[in-house]
Amino acid sequence: MMDERNTLFSQQTFARAVEFIWREAEMLDRRDYRAWLDLWDTSGFYVVPIDPSTTDYAASLNYAYDDQDMREKRVQRMTSGYSASASDAARTVRTVSRFTLESAASEVVEVKSAQVIIAYKRGVTTIFAADLSHTVSFASGEPRLVEKVIRLIDSTEALSAIGFLL
Amino acid sequence: MSDTLYQTINTDALHRRALPDRIAPSLYYDPALFEAELERIFYKTWIWVAHESELPNSGDFRTTTIGRQPVIVVRDKSGAVNVLQNRCRHRGATVCEEHKGNAKGFTCPYHSWSYALDGTLRALPYGDGYEGVCEKNDLPLKSLRVGIYQGLIFASFNEEIEPLEDFLGGAKPWIDLFMKQGAGYPIKANGEHKFRFKGNWKIQLENTTDLYHFPVVHKSWMKSIDDETAAVITSFMTSDDAFCRSLGNGHSLAVLVPELVDLDHDDGAPLPERFNDLVTKLAERHSPDEVRRIVRSLMGVGFNLNLFPNLALSMAFFRVLRPLSAEETEIRHVALAMDGGPDEANRVRLRIHEHFQGPFGFGSPDDAEAWERVQRGSHAGPDVPILVNRGLNRETTAANGEKTAHATDETGMREAYRQWRAMMEQA
Numbered sequence: 210m211m212d213e214r215n216t217l218f219s220q221q222t223f224a225r226a227v228e229f230i231w232r233e234a235e236m237l238d239r240r241d242y243r244a245w246l247d248l249w250d251t252s253g254f255y256v257v258p259i260d261p262s263t264t265d266y267a268a269s270l271n272y273a274y275d276d277q278d279m280r281e282k283r284v285q286r287m288t289s290g291y292s293a294s295a296s297d298a299a300r301t302v303r304t305v306s307r308f309t310l311e312s313a314a315s316e317v318v319e320v321k322s323a324q325v326i327i328a329y330k331r332g333v334t335t336i337f338a339a340d341l342s343h344t345v346s347f348a349s350g351e352p353r354l355v356e357k358v359i360r361l362i363d364s365t366e367a368l369s370a371i372g373f374l375l
Numbered sequence: 376m377s378d379t380l381y382q383t384i385n386t387d388a389l390h391r392r393a394l395p396d397r398i399a400p401s402l403y404y405d406p407a408l409f410e411a412e413l414e415r416i417f418y419k420t421w422i423w424v425a426h427e428s429e430l431p432n433s434g435d436f437r438t439t440t441i442g443r444q445p446v447i448v449v450r451d452k453s454g455a456v457n458v459l460q461n462r463c464r465h466r467g468a469t470v471c472e473e474h475k476g477n478a479k480g481f482t483c484p485y486h487s488w489s490y491a492l493d494g495t496l497r498a499l500p501y502g503d504g505y506e507g508v509c510e511k512n513d514l515p516l517k518s519l520r521v522g523i524y525q526g527l528i529f530a531s532f533n534e535e536i537e538p539l540e541d542f543l544g545g546a547k548p549w550i551d552l553f554m555k556q557g558a559g560y561p562i563k564a565n566g567e568h569k570f571r572f573k574g575n576w577k578i579q580l581e582n583t584t585d586l587y588h589f590p591v592v593h594k595s596w597m598k599s600i601d602d603e604t605a606a607v608i609t610s611f612m613t614s615d616d617a618f619c620r621s622l623g624n625g626h627s628l629a630v631l632v633p634e635l636v637d638l639d640h641d642d643g644a645p646l647p648e649r650f651n652d653l654v655t656k657l658a659e660r661h662s663p664d665e666v667r668r669i670v671r672s673l674m675g676v677g678f679n680l681n682l683f684p685n686l687a688l689s690m691a692f693f694r695v696l697r698p699l700s701a702e703e704t705e706i707r708h709v710a711l712a713m714d715g716g717p718d719e720a721n722r723v724r725l726r727i728h729e730h731f732q733g734p735f736g737f738g739s740p741d742d743a744e745a746w747e748r749v750q751r752g753s754h755a756g757p758d759v760p761i762l763v764n765r766g767l768n769r770e771t772t773a774a775n776g777e778k779t780a781h782a783t784d785e786t787g788m789r790e791a792y793r794q795w796r797a798m799m800e801q802a
Binding site: 260267269272274279282283285286289291292293294365366368369375 | 570736
């Protein structure tokens, strides 16, 4: 009986997390970055690692390793009008799918997925393909991002500079 | 039919497209000129390929490319650093496709010819087909000339090239100063950002000593840092102590924070407040002098040193450029750490690097945007020159020939194009 309740809880939480991740993806494609900031737990980290196997992000060089302060600064930069690359950023459409529930504690789930972003700028489309890992907390009732890790499949190769968020 | 209908490409006079104060826009997009640059510059002079810290042990290697030619930089059993063409002597396949690693040797995947770390051909299968045809001893992986200065490994295809130290010349004392940011520890490469932009390699080459662009292009980065740091970083705009200087052989220097040129000279200024937490942690295990030395070095040195044609020692990191085609370039920004130094300080160095550099940093994407705009715009008006004349009215020449002007002047670019012209003139 207990197991069944747990399974039911996990499935419901997983479904809420997937819906949350899709909502986040939509916000990012619309460049609604202020609203995106509100999805975060203030202690959370937004990470784009370079080393495909690292989990010690603090000790590694990453493309991005943003705490709340750096996330706010990044969004400020993107929306300020002072950055030429952000002001003239590519338009993006992203698909997030292939969801799996990695772990589920009482109020926190880790969901893995695949993301493909098509970015279009000045006649050129560029693909950013990545494995995602979202850690989502439901402690406050509403889902909040505790960690998002974006592992680009070509992270150790030369990438194109971008003016949008992955 | 007249012969004049046939298009011919005359590359004899390419050097004339760069004048002392201006260059032809076709320097950025002419494919014939690009091919000549590979031959006359990238396959002729010293090209930076790696830092010694990337190869601490026998068998450690990293692969890279000079122009279009893939090479392996590897430390052999004797401890010597070899730079080998990454190309089997049999049918030309690459013998290594890893970015870096440790190997006992390199074996071609096509017919299993295997090579030692010094390039010697050790074995090939079914050797009877070569008896009396060729000798293994005559078929090592081709090696390049290697020169090392302050851990910087350079290589050249040119057997006749001048010694590396002569080539570096006036840049050497500045390389020595740059390495002081180890704060008593050796400098170690600590990861890299790599990105491409759709533009010619010389646009990046120009940029390293172009301080004129900094407050414009990097406004969004400056707004993301504290006022104290922003004021220090941009003080060169109005300072008489900051300057740009030619150093000969195409090398140049831009000093933007004069008080951080020689990190051994401590002016006693208060440490930036944003490092207060780090200072407290470091003080648990380091003397007050050591703490000051480490923290004053976190942002690197107060200058950018441009080494013609592919390396810059830029404040706190190495900038490496690789020309991919006339209209595309790859850039690497190599982060640096204190080898054996305090982890907490090395982590701060990583965060500083991430903040500005790389394809998702707060600085590099805006540089790339500006450079791509130069590439696109330069196609308009093939007869309208690109100007590199800023500060000609206030440039002074020292007895050793080095020219100095204001920090925002284009003295460094003129030196790069002087060298470019000299090398392109050689047939």
